[in-house]
Amino acid sequence: MQQYDFFTQQWAEQAKAFINQGHTAEYKATKLQTYWDWIDRVSANYSGTLALGVTHLPDGPGLETAFIHLTFANGQVTGARAVSAQEAFTAEFVLQGKYKEWHTLMNGFEIGKGIMYRKLRLEKGDVLEFFNRIFFFVEALACLPKVPTHFPETAA
Amino acid sequence: MGALPENEAKPVAAEIMHTVDTADLKGIAKVDIDDVIDYVHQGLERLPDPMSLYSLYLKQRWNVDDLDFSQDRRDWNERISEAEKQSFLAIASGFHHGERQVEVDLVPFMLGGTDEEKVFITSQLEDEARHTVFFDRFYKQVVGLEGETIMDVLDGSWQHVSETFSGAFGLLAYLGDALKRDPEDPSLRVRFATNYMLWIEGVLALSVQKITLGYCRKRGILPAYYTGFNATTRDESRHVQFGLKILHTAVHEDPRLVKDVHDVLRTLLRMNGAVSRTVTYEPLGWDREGVRALFASQLKRKVHAIGVELSPDLQAMVAKMEPEMAGG
Ligand SMILES: [Fe+2]
Ligand SMILES: [Fe+2]
Numbered sequence: 001m002q003q004y005d006f007f008t009q010q011w012a013e014q015a016k017a018f019i020n021q022g023h024t025a026e027y028k029a030t031k032l033q034t035y036w037d038w039i040d041r042v043s044a045n046y047s048g049t050l051a052l053g054v055t056h057l058p059d060g061p062g063l064e065t066a067f068i069h070l071t072f073a074n075g076q077v078t079g080a081r082a083v084s085a086q087e088a089f090t091a092e093f094v095l096q097g098k099y100k101e102w103h104t105l106m107n108g109f110e111i112g113k114g115i116m117y118r119k120l121r122l123e124k125g126d127v128l129e130f131f132n133r134i135f136f137f138v139e140a141l142a143c144l145p146k147v148p149t150h151f152p153e154t155a156a
Numbered sequence: 157m158g159a160l161p162e163n164e165a166k167p168v169a170a171e172i173m174h175t176v177d178t179a180d181l182k183g184i185a186k187v188d189i190d191d192v193i194d195y196v197h198q199g200l201e202r203l204p205d206p207m208s209l210y211s212l213y214l215k216q217r218w219n220v221d222d223l224d225f226s227q228d229r230r231d232w233n234e235r236i237s238e239a240e241k242q243s244f245l246a247i248a249s250g251f252h253h254g255e256r257q258v259e260v261d262l263v264p265f266m267l268g269g270t271d272e273e274k275v276f277i278t279s280q281l282e283d284e285a286r287h288t289v290f291f292d293r294f295y296k297q298v299v300g301l302e303g304e305t306i307m308d309v310l311d312g313s314w315q316h317v318s319e320t321f322s323g324a325f326g327l328l329a330y331l332g333d334a335l336k337r338d339p340e341d342p343s344l345r346v347r348f349a350t351n352y353m354l355w356i357e358g359v360l361a362l363s364v365q366k367i368t369l370g371y372c373r374k375r376g377i378l379p380a381y382y383t384g385f386n387a388t389t390r391d392e393s394r395h396v397q398f399g400l401k402i403l404h405t406a407v408h409e410d411p412r413l414v415k416d417v418h419d420v421l422r423t424l425l426r427m428n429g430a431v432s433r434t435v436t437y438e439p440l441g442w443d444r445e446g447v448r449a450l451f452a453s454q455l456k457r458k459v460h461a462i463g464v465e466l467s468p469d470l471q472a473m474v475a476k477m478e479p480e481m482a483g484g
Contacts, residue, residue, distance in 0.1 A: 031319060031432040031433065032431055032432055032433055032434065034429075034430070034431045034432075035319075035320070035430050035431060035432040038429050038430035039430070110319070110322075112319055112320075112321075112322030112323075112326060113314070113322055115322060115326040115329070115330075116257065116321075116322040116325050116326040116329055117329075118329050118333070121330070121333055122330050122333065127327065127330045127331055127334055127347075128327075128347075128419050128420065128422075128423045130330070131323065131326070131327045131330070131423050131427060132423055132426055132427075134322075134323055134326065134327075134427060135320065135323070135427075135430050138322075
């Protein structure tokens with residue numbers, strides 16, 4: 001299976017596809033329908049931008065960063081681009097974490113719990129506005145581990 | 157067990173309040189949880205200053221090492237049905253994690269307080285750490301979870317916690333991060349205290365304490381859990397009074413901050429609609445309506461105590477609150 005380098009343009013396009021595809025019926029059955037209804041209500045009205053940032057990538061002295069900029073229209077991802085830090089910070093929300101934390105999350109650590117444990121931090125954006133849509137964001141990010149990912153530490 | 161009357165504390169005998177105020181760990185084991193909750197609400201009428209609450213802490217702090225969980229372990233294995241265990245764990249595990257979260261997330265609030273507030277917060281940090289240790293021991297010695305570290309045991313009870321727990325507690329972590337960047341900002345302080353002291357401690361915690369402790373007392377089981385958690389409830393009364401005093405002062409000095417109280421409550425109530433699993437209260441002697449009414453009355457009381465009115469949209473949201481908050 002083809003693998004995509006973490007946080008590259010190709011990876012961002014895969015992320016977009018998997019977020020838009022959503023979760024399987026099997027996964028959805030683990031939570032009550034009221035939870036998914038809440039997310040549907042929130043996402044139907046959500047158009048905005050969310051940037052994801054990774055810092056402390058393993059190659060180099062440990063401060064390398066990478067960013068993905070996602071555009072949402074009515075809950076669907078309509079744009080996904082690998083961008084510079086400067087461009088990332090034009091997004092409404094910037095959610096950022098160290099590479100080792102992302103790696104844990106990409107290996108299936110529960111996203112909501114990861115937010116509560118500050119594995120990712122909101123570096124930009126109104127905290128209340130973010131939490132008004134929290135489970136929509138959580139479930140969108142929970143699609144990311146589906147992207148077949150080639151992580152930098154395993155680079156040849 | 158019905159809901160408490162709204163916005164008014166039931167008249168309490170001064171003697172009972174004196175007992176709650178001064179009881180040591182052996183004494184608190186005999187006190188009715190409803191009396192401790194009355195004690196909390198009585199304090200809301202006065203909202204003592206931080207140094208008075210600190211003195212109260214020095215008098216009321218208890219030693220978690222004095223609790224012996226061996227009878228609790230026998231009760232858990234022999235006197236509690238599977239359905240009761242599931243309901244109990246769904247509720248208590250929210251507390252297990254909640255105590256840990258409020259322990260680690262309190263520090264940013266200390267940074268921007270007055271010197272007196274800082275002194276009190278050191279005592280609250282010690283309380284929350286002790287509450288975390290109390291639950292760690294309960295889960296290890298009574299429920300039988302294994303683990304070398306506090307986090308191991310937390311990971312073991314996470315399966316009982318609703319996914320949506322990370323709503324209110326994730327919000328607390330992120331409001332704390334915002335506060336770290338500007339610890340003196342009045343609006344950020346009001347937002348943080350509304351989530352932490354008014355909602356998590358004042359509404360969620362007190363409701364859960366009433367439900368699980370009422371169950372233990374009625375059944376005459378889990379004596380060490382009852383003792384430690386009743387003493388915890390008394391500790392929480394200081395935390396809630398401290399936080400509500402700060403909110404009361406803040407919104408009176410600058411009425412524009414009422415908007416921050418409302419905005420945080422709006423976000424919390426909105427998240428409350430996302431129920432990912434049902435908590436069954438019936439095995440513990442409560443129905444959904446009773447729990448809903450309990451949450452609503454606790455919330456209205458706390459908001460009333462800081463001299464704020466709920467806006468009409470918030471009142472409508474409160475009327476529709478889901479009773480799943482105890483598990484998160
Ligand atoms: Fe506590
Ligand atoms: Fe507390």
